[in-house]
Amino acid sequence: MELRKVWGSRPLIAAAVGVLIQDEHGRVLLQRRGDDGLWSEPGGALDPGEDFLTGARRELLEETGLTCPRLTLLPLPESVQDGPELYHCYPNGHEIYIVGMRAHGTLSAAALERAAPDDSGETLELRWFPLDALPELSNNANRKSMTILRARVGLPPLPLAPTPPPPPVGNFLHDLRRVIGHRPWFAPGANVLVTDDQNRLLLLRHGHTRKWTLPGGGLEPGERFEQTAARELFEETGLTAARLEPLEMYAGPEYRFTYPNGDVVDYVSVLYHARNISGTLTPQDGEVLETGWFGVDELPGDEELSGELIRANLRRWKEGQSTQP
Structure with missing residues (x-):
């Protein structure tokens, strides 16, 4: 936020990790976000010097109160997040391009009973969703992640929301x-x-x-x-x-x-x-x-x-x- 005071709302590149958790029925764990009220996988920006798996464990704990012993990074190339479609504009107007990786793990459906998100207000609700009955998702990063999971069970890709053209290559x-x-x-x-x-x-x-x-x-x-x-x-x-x-x-x-x-x-x-x-x-x-x-x-x-x-x-x-x- 200190940077935004001088950079304004212009796009930044956000190094981030998405955390894909499924239960024994193949359902995916989603959080209803505090900023836009829509649904997304747990995850967020890395802290300085943090690797992706450490960031995934931290974000999962902060946003759900849960730990996943079997959390691993997805293999390349499906783990990689990048591209112009991963543009996101927050409700306050701040623009980012998400780049990074995706982690995947499994928890029992009953684990949700132990969920205890932190008090930051980022997570309003947590729920398991079948991959063929997903709610309205917050952004294209979530749609791409869900498409990866859906492809594993033969479901079609989710359509992506339109995004503005990226800025010209500069420095x-x-x-x-x-x-x-x-x-x-x-x-x-x-x-x-x-x-x-x-x-x-x-x-x-x-x-x-x-x-x-x-x-x-x-x-x-x-x-x-x-x-x-x-x-x-x-x-x-x-x-x-x-x-x-x-x-x-x-x-x-x-x-x-x-x-x-x-x-x-x-x-x-x-x-x-x-x-x-x-x-x-x-x-x-x-x-x-x-x-x-x-x-x-x-x-x-x-x-x-x-x-x-x-x-x-x-x-x-x-x-x-x-x-x-």
Whole structure:
């Protein structure tokens, strides 16, 4: 709310988690919201430095008073929340684009008798609903989540509410920094593994950090993670991929990064593997100082890499190499 005083109602990107809880009859647990009186799955924005599963457990407890021992993140790609259809305008006029993940778990129907939402007023009522008899839902994020569950039992997708076109691609985080300064902020984005015919990995030495990193960058409001990956890959390298395969999503306190200018970001990042690359490698002027192709045993040392997120991305790639026949 402090940010809104200076940012106004303009769209922000909200890193959030949705919590899908079902009972033994396949019904889904929904809350009637205090802001618009409509229904949604439990969930909400991550706290700074929080990972998605921790956020899911916290939001479930705050909004229902319940815990779910078997709560897990859905697998990619159905877990990912992104895209222009996940625009939401709150009753007070504040606009957001929801990005993040979905968690899923099961509880007995009788668990609802123990429900005790906190006193914030976010939850007016809790109820189990059959997937073929859902109430009026609050926003498209909820409709997309319910569509995932409905598809599992052969039900058709829910229609989405119309949304305004997203703003043109610019430099959202740069504009936001003018308002928030150096303080920590979630930075949703994507990184891309690009390999050549010798199975060497492409790394870029970044102009700001002078460290080795992967092609990638930040998400713009209304953009999908895959669109970010494709856009940043082309901007930084001149290459395009016929297909981008999602491998893993990263978030949590270990992925906080401080830039040389003092800006602090909490990365929320999807890692993609680029398939069927085309184009000529053309480093982005000023942004990329150097490019290099590295075999699995030739990668730069950890101190030469641009933070823990990139180190985790490279570990994921190395693990994939070790499992190949």
